[in-house]
Amino acid sequence: MSLEIERKYLSPDFEAVRRRLREAGGESLGTHFESNRIFDRREGGFAEAGFLLRLRTQEWPDRTRCTLTLKMPSKAGGAFKVREERECVVSEAASLRGILEGLGYEERARYEKVREEWRLPGALVALDRVPFALTVEIEGDPAAIEAAERSLGLDKCETSTKSYHALHQEWRRARGLPPALSFVFGEPERMDLRAELGLTCEGLREETA
Numbered sequence: 080m081s082l083e084i085e086r087k088y089l090s091p092d093f094e095a096v097r098r099r100l101r102e103a104g105g106e107s108l109g110t111h112f113e114s115n116r117i118f119d120r121r122e123g124g125f126a127e128a129g130f131l132l133r134l135r136t137q138e139w140p141d142r143t144r145c146t147l148t149l150k151m152p153s154k155a156g157g158a159f160k161v162r163e164e165r166e167c168v169v170s171e172a173a174s175l176r177g178i179l180e181g182l183g184y185e186e187r188a189r190y191e192k193v194r195e196e197w198r199l200p201g202a203l204v205a206l207d208r209v210p211f212a213l214t215v216e217i218e219g220d221p222a223a224i225e226a227a228e229r230s231l232g233l234d235k236c237e238t239s240t241k242s243y244h245a246l247h248q249e250w251r252r253a254r255g256l257p258p259a260l261s262f263v264f265g266e267p268e269r270m271d272l273r274a275e276l277g278l279t280c281e282g283l284r285e286e287t288a
Contacts, residue, residue, distance in 0.1 A: 083150070083164045085218040087246075088228070088236040093206055096215055099231045100197045100204065108196035111137045112276055117188040117260075118179050129153060131242075132184070136172045137194075140277040145172040153240075159221055160240035188260035190243065193272055202227040208272075209243055210262045211250045 100107075118132045119125040125132060129152030137144045151163040169175050176186070195206040201223030205216040215233060217224045228234050239246065247262050264272060273279075 081164050081166070083160070083162045083218065084220060084224070085160050085216055085240075086158065086224055086228075087160075087239045087241070088215040088217070088233045089239055089246075090213065091206075091215045091233060091236055093213060093215075096204075096206060096231050096233070100199070103199060103230045105197040105199050105204065108198055109139055110193065110195040110276060111139045112273055112278055113137050113192040113194055115190050115192070116176065116186050117190075118184040119187045121183055121185055126187075132179075134172055134175060134179070138273075138276075138278050145169045145175070147175060158238070158240070159224065160242075188244070189263055190247075190261060191263045191269070192243075193276070199223075199227050199230070204231070209247075210264050210268075211247055214246075 114136045116134045118134065131148070131150040133148045133150070135146045135148065137146075145168065146166055147169055148164060148166040151165070154161045154163070180186075191210065193208040197204040197206075202217055202219035204227060205218070207214045207216055215231070215236075217227050217233075219227070241249075243262075244260070248258060251257070251259060263269070
């Protein structure tokens with residue numbers, strides 16, 4: 080169990096952020112492709128109550144990591160998103176999906192992301208590409224987040240404490256599109272992104288099944 084404290088920065092200049100990360104002595108943790116499945120009870124209620132049950136698969140060229148996470152309702156955090164998080168690593172995402180479905184949970188949404196991670200003193204910095212946006216997310220204690228924000232030149236960026244799901248709904252409304260819970264890359268773009276990361280199609284077939 081841990082407390083997640085974070086803030087998002089919208090429409091950043093990735094190249095400028097990377098340059099400042101290197102200048103600040105940031106440690107590159109690599110880039111991975113991420114597939115997420117959100118589950119709820121058959122009768123629903125998790126989202127309305129502020130809970131999130133997520134099965135995540137992260138893929139690097141040399142390894143794969145699967146994680147089951149329960150996020151509790153957000154706490155008042157002012158300029159930061161603050162949320163209790165309970166998480167465990169699992170060996171097989173497909174098997175756990177079967178267990179969740181057998182217990183009466185249903186998959187309600189899917190989303191994908193390419194995440195490039197860096198570490199700064201006291202903070203984890205993620206350059207995220209989702210199908211509808213580019214963002215930077217900084218996680219750490221409030222003082223470390225604000226220090227990283229200044230050193231990376233993000234203090235002029237629009238910030239948000241909203242989830243990617245909420246940002247996606249705003250993006251769709253602004254374009255006159257109907258609501259949609261899932262946001263995944265189109266197949267050609269997904270294949271190109273995975274190829275850039277040196278990933279095989281085997282993991283892709285399992286995740287899209």
